[in-house]
């Protein structure tokens with residue numbers, strides 16, 4: 001239940017001591033690293049007494065013990081890792097609720113409301129934007145609502161190829177349940193192993209199918225959510241034409257409108273035909289032009305991801321001189337060699353050299369990608385600032401924005417006390433009209449106030465995004481961290497619509513105040529006034 005006190009995933013996935021040393025040796029020629037500090041132990045965690053005392057039937061699934069509270073305090077952003085390492089657990093929730101079913105979710109919301117507490121839905125706790133953290137500017141006690149008890153695939157409609165899934169189901173368990181039917185969701189965010197179906201819906205998660213239907217939204221046939229005003233069930237439809245689609249309101253609502261308990265997801269047959277290639281570009285601009293040509297070709301490769309030379313070198317996939325375009329096709333229905341031939345031609349038209357290979361020519365990058373969160377834990381413990389930022393823009397604006405964000409990140413690192421860091425980028429998702437631009441920054445952190453430093457770096461980048469009218473996120477969500485910048489750059493009417501939806505579904509501001517919209521208790525009314 002919850003996350004670890006410190007560290008990604010499970011202990012069995014941690015880098016061994018030898019692997020950690022090898023990683024630090026690889027990094028040392030570029031960046032100064034220190035001896036890794038030890039992760040916190042529970043005895044070092046000092047929590048204020050809980051402000052709520054569980055009572056009544058709900059107490060069967062309410063916990064106030066330090067382990068439950070400490071492991072539900074933070075997500076997995078850099079500032080979360082740093083605060084854990086500094087043994088600062090002040091935002092710990094007062095109570096952790098782990099209801100066994102949807103009725104338990106309803107009862108938990110009622111109990112929290114009766115005690116004038118706020119409720120923070122918790123899926124896998126992999127948020128990197130403060131989405132599962134208690135609000136700092138709300139005096140009410142906090143209940144972290146962990147959806148782990150709502151687990152599993154309930155039903156599969158093989159004729160329609162949709163599966164009814166509970167919100168707390170994690171990626172591998174979902175895939176294991178679909179496998180006997182020969183089906184798969186093919187939704188693979190990097191956090192796949194530890195994030196949940198409900199978390200994906202609540203954040204517009206994007207998987208690593210780099211073109212075509214990659215966002216979880218594309219797979220959602222229906223959803224069901226518990227709101228403070230009752231249950232909202234959208235019904236299951238292949239498409240919707242009868243007015244605005246209410247699913248779209250709940251998708252990406254980040255736990256502010258309701259607690260998603262179930263969804264019917266569109267699934268597909270497991271692919272049996274695969275083809276992969278890596279295209280190398282001496283000229284980065286040519287790599288971008290090839291990516292655009294592929295995105296606009298009508299082909300929908302499962303992977304088409306462009307790594308800049310630094311990113312390729314850091315992952316061990318490149319030599320630091322060339323950009324790499326990773327390509328993959330797959331199908332459950334037909335051979336994909338023809339499609340791959342055409343993709344290779346499009347890359348070659350832009351000067352690519354193609355790396356063939358039996359098996360997986362993209363293996364070095366893929367392996368580094370899967371272990372990256374574990375490696376990041378080691379790097380942060382060794383005194384490095386490691387963070388990612390992402391946005392999305394149109395092809396006509398991509399080049400200007402790319403240069404602006406890379407320059408802004410380097411300048412913000414230097415201004416905050418860390419000159420000479422590494423800034424790399426990749427295009428993670430390609431669309432006919434644009435691409436998602438993903439930035440990684442890596443630098444020796446300043447000695448004092450590491451949280452303040454990442455906030456300064458982020459502010460520098462967000463200013464550039466605002467100037468370019470680019471959103472604060474493509475798939476990492478808004479959370480608490482991006483909320484002020486997101487609201488400042490959103491049309492006032494759009495924010496007003498969201499606030500009014502919240503006023504209808506959550507009139508007393510019970511759910512996740514401060515996420516998506518400001519935490520001044522939008523629409524908050526004393527309990528007596530709610531009809």
Ligand SMILES: Cc1cc2nc3c(=O)[nH]c(=O)nc-3n(C[C@H](O)[C@H](O)[C@H](O)COP(=O)(O)OP(=O)(O)OC[C@H]3O[C@@H](n4cnc5c(N)ncnc54)[C@H](O)[C@@H]3O)c2cc1C
Nearest residue numbers: 123124125126127131189190191196198199205206255260
């Ligand atoms: C190493 C790493 C890699 C990542 N890679 C990707 C990636 O490739 N693609 C991507 O999209 N994201 C990625 N993320 C971000 C994160 O994994 C996603 O936002 C994910 O969808 C969160 O799922 P979760 O179950 O962990 O939700 P949580 O982190 O627990 O919650 C996220 C938000 O959703 C709300 N929420 C959770 N469950 C529910 C529910 N049932 N009902 C209502 N609200 C709910 C929470 O209150 C919170 O605001 C990554 C994060 C990390 C740390």
